[in-house]
Amino acid sequence: MKKLIIAVASIASLVLIVVALTAGTLGATNQKNQPKANLVHYAVAVNMQGSTPICGNYLVVVLDGSGTQSAPAQSFIPGVKDYHFYELGPVINGVRIARLVTDPGIDNVCRNPLVTPPDAIYSDFYNGMTYNFNLYPGNQGLED
Numbered sequence: 836m837k838k839l840i841i842a843v844a845s846i847a848s849l850v851l852i853v854v855a856l857t858a859g860t861l862g863a864t865n866q867k868n869q870p871k872a873n874l875v876h877y878a879v880a881v882n883m884q885g886s887t888p889i890c891g892n893y894l895v896v897v898l899d900g901s902g903t904q905s906a907p908a909q910s911f912i913p914g915v916k917d918y919h920f921y922e923l924g925p926v927i928n929g930v931r932i933a934r935l936v937t938d939p940g941i942d943n944v945c946r947n948p949l950v951t952p953p954d955a956i957y958s959d960f961y962n963g964m965t966y967n968f969n970l971y972p973g974n975q976g977l978e979d
């Protein structure tokens with residue numbers, strides 16, 4: 836009887852250890868594993884003006900009101916208009932700002948960089964909803 840109690844206690848301890856080790860990973864929220872209905876969707880359109888010359892490398896970003904990225908930045912690719920970002924929500928009484936910024940990881944030496952006014956939305960941001968931003972890059976007026 837004593838051996839049976841020890842065996843049951845050992846099995847129970849082993850089960851508790853396995854549950855404890857996996858509980859953190861099972862409860863973790865990861866954007867890549869979330870269905871899109873559980874995420875806030877930001878659609879950013881980069882509307883190039885005619886034949887605007889492009890000098891340098893840029894990132895499309897979505898920031899919160901304090902300047903922190905709400906989702907990972909995406910490289911701007913000339914000719915690609917639409918960029919999609921997702922974050923865990925909802926975000927109540929927030930601000931999201933779409934911007935086109937120079938890529939800090941690449942040496943950008945331009946006499947005529949793109950200048951893009953940001954587009955901001957002040958709102959409640961709900962899961963499963965799409966919020967649209969429009970960016971209109973232009974040049975500072977100098978020639979390359």
